[in-house]
Amino acid sequence: QVQLVESGGGVVQRGGSLRLSCAASGFTFGSYGMHWVRQAPGKGLEWVAFIRYDAGNRYYADSVRGRFTISRDTSRNTLYLQMNSLRPEDTAVYYCARNSWFSDYYYMDVWGKGTTVTVSS
């Protein structure tokens, strides 16, 4: 079945770095764009980054642009999020989500269970 499994979360100090991974299975990973979405404790969902199916385009939220980098390795069916210069406000559960399509419309149809990142001050 279609599955996304995040890993790589943990506790890191302010200014530190972390790389998250999202392992995809059950579908042709190389045919889909992918997102990272996060949720701070007790807060709502916040879109973080998107990468096109062929890595040709990447987009970032203003809050992470210049600090985070989204990438993918199709040979490993894996999505990544390199997070540098981490701040306490980056503390959140990070989800990866598949970008599916209907006609000419794209939407996040499958989500992983998330991995938790805690940035201590």
Next chain:
Amino acid sequence: SYELTQPPSVSVSPGQTARITCFGDALPKQYADWYQQKPGQAPVMLIYRDRERPSGIPERFSGSSSGTTITLTISGVQAEDEADYYCQSADSSGTWVFGGGTKLTVL
């Protein structure tokens, strides 16, 4: 910047109809989606492209749009529908936005 506004909470008795709204200036030009999130779980897609329902989602969930507002309607609300609900849309410049979320309480 692109914003979507939802009411923080909606309450409804079992069997009644719940309506959750989402307001955004760009919604007349952009489609939107709805997600359900239960405590400690990942979001689940309920509605995409304003009114399309993925397979496996119960028919009591439906979506509609009118001008700057989209609406998620839950007919015959059940206790298991108690959750947070988020609207989401994207602008043409490669930015995806979520509404602040609405907590549905089943009385």
